[in-house]
Amino acid sequence: MTDERTDEQMTPLVSPTPSDDASIDQEIQDLLAVDPSPEFEAKVRTRVATEAETSGWRFGWLPVAAGTAVVAVLVLAVIVSRPEPTMVDASPDPVSTAARTTDPIPPPALTPASPPEEVLTTGSLPSPQSAPESDAPRSASVSTVQRPTPNELAPTARSAPPPSIPATLPPGPPRFARIVISTGEATALRRLFAQVRAREVTVPAPADSPGPVAALESPAEILIPRLSIEPMTLALID
Amino acid sequence: MSILAERLTGFTDVDQEELAREFETRLVESSTLAFRVAYGVLRQREDAEDVAQEAFTKAHRSFRHLRDRTRFRAWLVRMTWRLALDRQRAERRRLARDIAHASETPADAAPQDGPAARFRAGELWRAIDALPDKYRVVVVLANMEGHGIDDVATLLGVPPGTVKSRLFHARRRLKELLR
Numbered sequence: 001m002t003d004e005r006t007d008e009q010m011t012p013l014v015s016p017t018p019s020d021d022a023s024i025d026q027e028i029q030d031l032l033a034v035d036p037s038p039e040f041e042a043k044v045r046t047r048v049a050t051e052a053e054t055s056g057w058r059f060g061w062l063p064v065a066a067g068t069a070v071v072a073v074l075v076l077a078v079i080v081s082r083p084e085p086t087m088v089d090a091s092p093d094p095v096s097t098a099a100r101t102t103d104p105i106p107p108p109a110l111t112p113a114s115p116p117e118e119v120l121t122t123g124s125l126p127s128p129q130s131a132p133e134s135d136a137p138r139s140a141s142v143s144t145v146q147r148p149t150p151n152e153l154a155p156t157a158r159s160a161p162p163p164s165i166p167a168t169l170p171p172g173p174p175r176f177a178r179i180v181i182s183t184g185e186a187t188a189l190r191r192l193f194a195q196v197r198a199r200e201v202t203v204p205a206p207a208d209s210p211g212p213v214a215a216l217e218s219p220a221e222i223l224i225p226r227l228s229i230e231p232m233t234l235a236l237i238d
Numbered sequence: 239m240s241i242l243a244e245r246l247t248g249f250t251d252v253d254q255e256e257l258a259r260e261f262e263t264r265l266v267e268s269s270t271l272a273f274r275v276a277y278g279v280l281r282q283r284e285d286a287e288d289v290a291q292e293a294f295t296k297a298h299r300s301f302r303h304l305r306d307r308t309r310f311r312a313w314l315v316r317m318t319w320r321l322a323l324d325r326q327r328a329e330r331r332r333l334a335r336d337i338a339h340a341s342e343t344p345a346d347a348a349p350q351d352g353p354a355a356r357f358r359a360g361e362l363w364r365a366i367d368a369l370p371d372k373y374r375v376v377v378v379l380a381n382m383e384g385h386g387i388d389d390v391a392t393l394l395g396v397p398p399g400t401v402k403s404r405l406f407h408a409r410r411r412l413k414e415l416l417r
Contacts, residue, residue: 021409024416027362028381036273040287044265047291048298 261301264310265294271311271383272318278378279322280329281363289325293318308392315393319375365415373408380405 181189195201272293276286297304297314304310366374379390380401387405391398 021413024409024412025381027358028366028377031359031362032274032278032378032382034274034277034283035270036287036290037283040273040290041265041269043287044269044291044294045262047295048261051295051298 257301257305260305261298264297264301264307264314267307268311268314269294272314274382275315275318275378276322278366278382279319279326285325285329286322289321290318293321312393312395315379316395323371361416365412368415369408369411373404373411376401376404377408377412 192201196203269290272290273286276289276293277283280286280289293314296317297310300313301310304313366377369377375394376390379385379393380387385393387398387401390405391401394401
């Protein structure tokens, strides 16, 4: 459109005082009648395509970012909701409590004459089916402990205070560190300690132990030669 | 992954192809309009094309919401106008002297135009630049592509009465400035 203008068409523009709106509008229309270059639309297409590729790359990362966020949230939820490990101190009769208390724990009834219901060996609890039930006398090397019946354990369990973990240590003598141990093992150890303390169970010594402390032999007489100290002479110093 | 991306972006392949076709149609029918709007502010062909390209790029990003032809053209005109004003203000700070010179002698004046025609064109541009933005955009839009009052009102998203009032005041100011 601009190229189609001629000097004759531009003649009205040089009128010094355009008075009417039509002439001003016509002049402005001529000014704005400029077309873009022929390659303008191609430039736009190229630019839009480039922008779309960048946008597609950005959207391609969107699912990855969303998945990462979901996994992070799940991991965080698992960590937050995971329960803290239970401590034996909260169990009815933990070993630590038995070890540091001075109250005597009533030993369970030990009936050597009568056959035990179950024999506990090496601290592991065999299944009831595998437990020997013979009346043969036990070997001296095996600790025989009669497992108390539930009726015997019930009063102890009922008398135990409810599990509670103090927020702060009470004043007094230093306390032992808490020991995390299973309840069954704690019960067995507590029972063993009580019986050993009451000398009702003989704990055999290990095979490689030196045995009871032997009487110290009187040391042989040690002869120390007499030392003689002589004063130094000036000749030796020189 | 592509299904997930489609669900997240809300686009399918069919939608993309259809959108691409519609955008191509809008580009062909609106490219001159966008260019002239930018040219009405910048009066530099290269700058006007660059601004119009930027406006089309932005339009393409939001084209899913601009599929209606009327809405697209109105959005494109307003976006181009704002981008052109931003470009002009930035250029004015950097090239204040050159802009002043260009307002007197438009760079894109036809070679066959004589000195008197270029002088008159410079006067007109200077008068248009002196108008407030709300008058300026009305004058520019009303004098391109045969736009009427209703067309300008639709493009600007204002009532026709507002366009008529602004056009009246703009013409009066132009007459005063050109007297």
